[in-house]
Amino acid sequence: MRELLKKFENLHPEIVFEWNDSETEAEGWLVINSLRGGAAWGDTRMKPGLDKNEVIRLAKNTAIKNTISGPAIGGAKSGINFDPSDPRKAGVLERWFKAVSPILKSYYGTSAGINIDENSELLPLSEEFGLWHPQEGIVNALNKKGEAEKIRKIGQLRLGLSKIVENPHYLPITTKKFQIRDVITGFGLSEAVLHYYKIWGGSPSGKKAIIQGWGNVGAAAAYFLAQKGVHIIGILSLEGAIIEKVGIAPETITSLFLNKENNKLVSDRLIPYEEAKDQLWDLPAEIFIPAAKSRLVQKEHLKKLINGGLELIVCGANFPFVENDIFLGPVTKMADDKIALIPDFISNAGLARIAAYLMSDKAQITDEAMFQDVSKTVYKALKKCHTFNPKKTKIAQTALEIALHKLK
Numbered sequence: 001m002r003e004l005l006k007k008f009e010n011l012h013p014e015i016v017f018e019w020n021d022s023e024t025e026a027e028g029w030l031v032i033n034s035l036r037g038g039a040a041w042g043d044t045r046m047k048p049g050l051d052k053n054e055v056i057r058l059a060k061n062t063a064i065k066n067t068i069s070g071p072a073i074g075g076a077k078s079g080i081n082f083d084p085s086d087p088r089k090a091g092v093l094e095r096w097f098k099a100v101s102p103i104l105k106s107y108y109g110t111s112a113g114i115n116i117d118e119n120s121e122l123l124p125l126s127e128e129f130g131l132w133h134p135q136e137g138i139v140n141a142l143n144k145k146g147e148a149e150k151i152r153k154i155g156q157l158r159l160g161l162s163k164i165v166e167n168p169h170y171l172p173i174t175t176k177k178f179q180i181r182d183v184i185t186g187f188g189l190s191e192a193v194l195h196y197y198k199i200w201g202g203s204p205s206g207k208k209a210i211i212q213g214w215g216n217v218g219a220a221a222a223y224f225l226a227q228k229g230v231h232i233i234g235i236l237s238l239e240g241a242i243i244e245k246v247g248i249a250p251e252t253i254t255s256l257f258l259n260k261e262n263n264k265l266v267s268d269r270l271i272p273y274e275e276a277k278d279q280l281w282d283l284p285a286e287i288f289i290p291a292a293k294s295r296l297v298q299k300e301h302l303k304k305l306i307n308g309g310l311e312l313i314v315c316g317a318n319f320p321f322v323e324n325d326i327f328l329g330p331v332t333k334m335a336d337d338k339i340a341l342i343p344d345f346i347s348n349a350g351l352a353r354i355a356a357y358l359m360s361d362k363a364q365i366t367d368e369a370m371f372q373d374v375s376k377t378v379y380k381a382l383k384k385c386h387t388f389n390p391k392k393t394k395i396a397q398t399a400l401e402i403a404l405h406k407l408k
Helices: 002-010 052-069 089-106 118-128 136-142 147-161 180-200 216-227 250-259 273-282 299-307 330-338 350-358 367-388 395-407
Strands: 015-020 027-032 044-046 074-081 208-212 231-237 240-243 287-290 312-314 340-342
Touching (some): 002 395, 015 052, 015 089, 027 052, 052 074, 136 147, 180 340, 180 350, 208 216, 330 340, 350 367
Parallel strands (some): 044 074, 287 312, 312 340
């Protein structure tokens, strides 16, 4: 496996598109690791300090994720180095999408990543530059059945990803509405927790969990887990933290989930971030969900969590640990060797999986069909890991090896 991994990490991306904005200091990169199957998918993100090497790493990670989510296409990533709070953001995004729109029409598909809004930014800009959908390029590259089939699949993408969740089995029926794409990744994380205990043994009910990050992913994961009897004892976000050692009441988790504002934790019980960020790691919990930004969890944090009884990490963030390696760095390997670690390319593949499902011939645009498809996909990936490695350690290494063999 080491040779396979080294070869994959050292392989140069098939396409690197580099862009420098004509009106600001913004710069961006569209990296396509490979055009496996003739197309590639990866989201678009914006953050200050982003560089080409980080985008290359993320494209490689997406290539691994696509072996789980399908279809059998290459991994890609778009990244813009710019401060999203800058009032010039709208102009930067418009010029970026104008530059990459020919690629988006041909063989590349994208979605909204960090600091990009799907409804107010990505979709209107895609339409402005002649795209029916940001993933039209994938449909164009894979479609062999003519114009009618292309229109049908793009229609499924448009309807499915924007569908309002109406089934009360999944979300509470309130005045606040959620689209499938808002919650499906967090749902996938929660299903990874449930399936882990189902496959490897045990029950999640009564387990204590810590959530790092309160964006769409972390908040939705916490909501779904609380509904299954998991006790959320700590939530950490940049706004502050809520810590309740016996578990935050499920109805309070629901309220926090429904009332978050622009991916911010809103509560009158917040402990200041600087005070809480050190307290969190000393909490005794069995489950940890890192769902904030990349490279925040340090080795010392991990040691404290393990000493406190941690048995499972389910990754919501790409590259959650502080290390330079793309895969299996020293902190990742330490976690994987000591406890159960479910890698992000399995657990947070929900949105990628839904897009793949909606491009298939069997797609049904119902809550039940889409949520269950994600659940089954996560279960299948974990079950395959268990077949190769029934131990509760080295799950991430096993999953990576399975994916690398698919990419050979």
